[in-house]
Amino acid sequence: MVQSGTTLTREDTENEAVSGRVKWFDPVKGFGFVISDSGGPDILLHANVLRNFGQSSVADGARIEITVQRTDRGVQATQVLKVEPPEAPESAPLADFEQLDPEVMAQATLEPARVKWFDKAKGFGFANVFGKPEDVFIHIEVLRRSGLADLQPGEALAIRVVEGKRGRMAMEVNAWESALSR
Structure with missing residues (x-):
């Protein structure tokens, strides 16, 4: 993460693709967080980024592919590329x-x-x-x-x-x- 007061370089602001899982998402609050498969800090997923993908919500535990940007406020999703439902528990069908x-x-x-x-x-x-x-x-x-x-x-x-x-x-x-x- 870039420290406050530091100037961002082009490298810091470029988008990179990340795969992970949705930690939680609250459509009422308008945001949630993603946990990257490669570790690191939680990634902010804003409702507007999700809406640009065509969804107003995403299930907790869903697999997600996003592009992210590192800013002076942390890591944020800039685009959703793919969402897969969470793995279904070993339960009977509805x-x-x-x-x-x-x-x-x-x-x-x-x-x-x-x-x-x-x-x-x-x-x-x-x-x-x-x-x-x-x-x-x-x-x-x-x-x-x-x-x-x-x-x-x-x-x-x-x-x-x-x-x-x-x-x-x-x-x-x-x-x-x-x-x-x-």
């Missing part, structure tokens, strides 16, 4: 998906959608797929397994939807921008 045919789930296509509402405390919310009248149920566990921590009303998504015993359900949720590159 009960809502147990009865579904794995082939049907594998063939579900990404559909453009917009968040209607999502309540993290309740653990669920709904989205609307463009051109379809039915709401799509989104469970917090599906969101977490997709690498996201929260959703905002109006947020654009790309989701994989299946018909469950209680209606249309998201089995995967992606930020719109990240889904475009798939």
Whole structure:
């Protein structure tokens, strides 16, 4: 880290690529921190940098690739390059998906959608797929397994939807921008 009062050189301000894990991210506070795989100080991840990637949140423990810049205030992320969901614990699949045919789930296509509402405390919310009248149920566990921590009303998504015993359900949720590159 550069000491206060020191002039930054070009080398200090150049961006470098870093891989790591999200330590924590709070969309209400507008920031969080990443722990680099190679060690060193925590890396500040500002909400604006995450939004430029097309996401409003990221799950704790998610794998992340970023570019960073060393400043007189510490190491900060300047761009998000890739986000992968946290490793799923060795647990049973969600009960809502147990009865579904794995082939049907594998063939579900990404559909453009917009968040209607999502309540993290309740653990669920709904989205609307463009051109379809039915709401799509989104469970917090599906969101977490997709690498996201929260959703905002109006947020654009790309989701994989299946018909469950209680209606249309998201089995995967992606930020719109990240889904475009798939």
